[in-house]
Amino acid sequence: MRTGKLLLVVLISAMILAFGCNNTHEQGNGTPDNDDGDDDTDLPSKEPPGDLPSVETGAVELAFLRNYDIWLLADNREQQLTDEGDISFMQWSPDGQKILYFRGHGTTGDLWVMDADGSNQQQLAQGVFMQYQVTLAPGLCWHPSGERVAFLQGDSLVIQDLNGDQKTQVALNYDYYGGPWWHPGGETLIVWGANSDYTANAYFYGADGTPGAVRELVSSPFWSDDGLFFVQEVLDPVSGYLQAQGVYSVDPRGENQRAVYEGNLAWSPLVAVDPTGRRLAVSDARNVHVLTTDGFTVEFSVESEIVNTRSEFAHPFWFAFAPHGDRLAVMNYYLEVEGEQGDDGYWLLRVYDIADNYRGLDVWPRVYELYGGADQQPPVPMQGIQPFFWSGCGENLLVLRNGESEYDLWLVTDVLTAADYGEGPVLANISQFFIRP
Numbered sequence: 001m002r003t004g005k006l007l008l009v010v011l012i013s014a015m016i017l018a019f020g021c022n023n024t025h026e027q028g029n030g031t032p033d034n035d036d037g038d039d040d041t042d043l044p045s046k047e048p049p050g051d052l053p054s055v056e057t058g059a060v061e062l063a064f065l066r067n068y069d070i071w072l073l074a075d076n077r078e079q080q081l082t083d084e085g086d087i088s089f090m091q092w093s094p095d096g097q098k099i100l101y102f103r104g105h106g107t108t109g110d111l112w113v114m115d116a117d118g119s120n121q122q123q124l125a126q127g128v129f130m131q132y133q134v135t136l137a138p139g140l141c142w143h144p145s146g147e148r149v150a151f152l153q154g155d156s157l158v159i160q161d162l163n164g165d166q167k168t169q170v171a172l173n174y175d176y177y178g179g180p181w182w183h184p185g186g187e188t189l190i191v192w193g194a195n196s197d198y199t200a201n202a203y204f205y206g207a208d209g210t211p212g213a214v215r216e217l218v219s220s221p222f223w224s225d226d227g228l229f230f231v232q233e234v235l236d237p238v239s240g241y242l243q244a245q246g247v248y249s250v251d252p253r254g255e256n257q258r259a260v261y262e263g264n265l266a267w268s269p270l271v272a273v274d275p276t277g278r279r280l281a282v283s284d285a286r287n288v289h290v291l292t293t294d295g296f297t298v299e300f301s302v303e304s305e306i307v308n309t310r311s312e313f314a315h316p317f318w319f320a321f322a323p324h325g326d327r328l329a330v331m332n333y334y335l336e337v338e339g340e341q342g343d344d345g346y347w348l349l350r351v352y353d354i355a356d357n358y359r360g361l362d363v364w365p366r367v368y369e370l371y372g373g374a375d376q377q378p379p380v381p382m383q384g385i386q387p388f389f390w391s392g393c394g395e396n397l398l399v400l401r402n403g404e405s406e407y408d409l410w411l412v413t414d415v416l417t418a419a420d421y422g423e424g425p426v427l428a429n430i431s432q433f434f435i436r437p
Contacts, residue, residue: 063090063099064433066406070101070118073427081118089130089432092116094146096437098162102130111151113162116436124160128153141180141189143207150180150189157191159209168209174201183252184225188212190254192221199242202230204254213254217242224273227251229260229280231269244269247282261291261298270317276325279354283317288330290354300358302330302350318387322394326355327416329397331367331387349388349399351415363412363419364399380407385432398426398433406431 061074063081070081070090081099088109090101096116103110111128114121129152141150148161152172157180159168172191179191191203202221204212217233219242229249233242246262247269265284272281273293280291288302302317318331331349349364368380368387380387380400385407389398397412408425427433 061436062433063092063436064409064427064430065090066430068105068431070099071430072116072118078427079118081114082121090434091142092434092437093142094144094437098146100124100142100149102128104130111149113149124149124162125151125153125158141182143182144184144186150182152180152191157205157209159207170205170209170211172203174203180205181221181223183223183228185252188252188254190221190228192218199233199235202228202254213250215250215254215257219244220269220271222271222273224277226277227256228254229271229273231265231271231282247271247280260293261289263289270319272320274321274325275323278325279321281319281321281328283319288317288319288328290328290358300352300354302328302332302352320386320388320390322390324394326353327390327394328352328354328358329363329388329390329415347387349397351397353416359416361416361419363397363415364421367399367401389435400433401425403429405429409433 061072064071064073065087068085068087069083070087072079072081082101084103086103086105086109088102088104090099092099098113098115100111100113103112108127108129110123111125112121112123143149143159148159148166150157150159152158153169155172157170157172159170161167172193174193174195179193180189181192182189187207189205189207191205193201193203195201199217200219202215202218204214206212215228215230217235219231219233221228221230223229227250229247232245232248234245235241236243244265246265247260248257249260250257260280261282263284265282269283274280278293279299280293282289282291289298290300290302291298302319317333320329321327322329329349329351331347333347346366347368348362349367350360351363353359353361380402385400387400391397395413395415397415399410399412400407401410402408403425406429409427409430411422411426413420413422
């Protein structure tokens with residue numbers, strides 16, 4: 001059995017969250033009063049699980065993992081759906097009617113499916129590989145139609161109907177990094193595969209498993225409707241390190257490569273595409289550059305004061321476009337003094353209003369200290385877990401923060417005016433959460 005190298009490589013996705021919206025997004029009025037950047041110890045104290053603060057923007061419905069079981073949050077109430085105590089990951093079906101989940105504490109386990117209310121639990125496969133720390137593609141993936149799934153099993157890529165009538169198995173001859181990952185149109189998928197020197201290629205397959213193109217030395221792959229965006233890397237013969245050459249794109253079949261952005265990128269740059277297809281964001285060693293996708297010209301850059309960009313764990317930026325594409329949330333990693341990572345580092349969450357000439361507001365100054373103490377785990381961004389998500393209307397943010405035992409989920413409203421954190425976390429002591437489509 002092949003195993004993938006554990007990577008803290010994170011794809012910042014434009015994930016659509018199921019918050020209700022009273023109206024469409026609006027441009028903020030006036031200039032916000034930015035917070036003074038003090039430590040976040042004055043923020044509201046955490047509350048234990050149970051009854052939750054009301055959410056004025058609409059009903060929240062999401063699934064989450066707590067103590068390796070699946071729970072549902074609906075109508076501000078929590079409901080436990082499983083009691084196995086060995087579930088490491090799950091995914092909603094595209095229509096939100098079923099849940100695909102992985103049972104196992106390591107990288108190999110069993111694949112199950114159930115209805116959204118926890119009923120009709122059925123095992124689909126055994127010996128499934130899942131590198132769930134890699135949020136690019138955790139090793140199991142719904143087809144956009146919701147009628148079949150793709151996963152890695154043994155040395156094979158498997159595409160299987162939910163009813164078991166059809167199963168395609170394709171032999172692989174490389175180790176796994178991540179995947180499989182369907183194109184939004186469902187016509188192709190990729191597996192991100194490792195070479196013997198730990199470089200990675202993107203392997204394209206047709207919907208029936210037919211092998212297709214291979215793109216070599218690829219990192220940070222990101223599907224859009226038009227095709228795959230990715231960072232092209234080259235091996236520096238002097239240092240022996242991979243260097244990011246630029247951002248490129250190919251069509252859904254992996255063909256017709258074109259250059260999108262070529263510049264001095266970070267050692268592990270991230271890429272995000274505006275859901276409306278108008279803009280692309282890419283990070284280099286000290287900036288997030290926002291480009292127009294028609295002419296690929298930089299229209300705005302978010303600067304960072306980061307000192308050390310080659311940390312084994314930390315990346316200087318996390319960023320994501322709002323669903324309507326007119327706002328960009330950016331989490332910057334800062335070191336306040338020269339030197340390696342230590343107690344003097346922190347993360348700052350800021351939102352930029354693209355429709356208002358990139359006017360910005362500090363949504364949560366010093367949202368994470370780099371380390372809270374010797375007995376505490378590193379903050380969420382250093383765990384390979386996306387630390388924040390936009391609401392479906394682009395008005396609010398869900399932010400993960402370190403809790404007493406695992407993580408707490410906070411809802412931040414009015415992100416371009418007052419940045420209201422509410423009375424406490426929406427959920428406490430969870431490991432991951434998944435918004436119902």
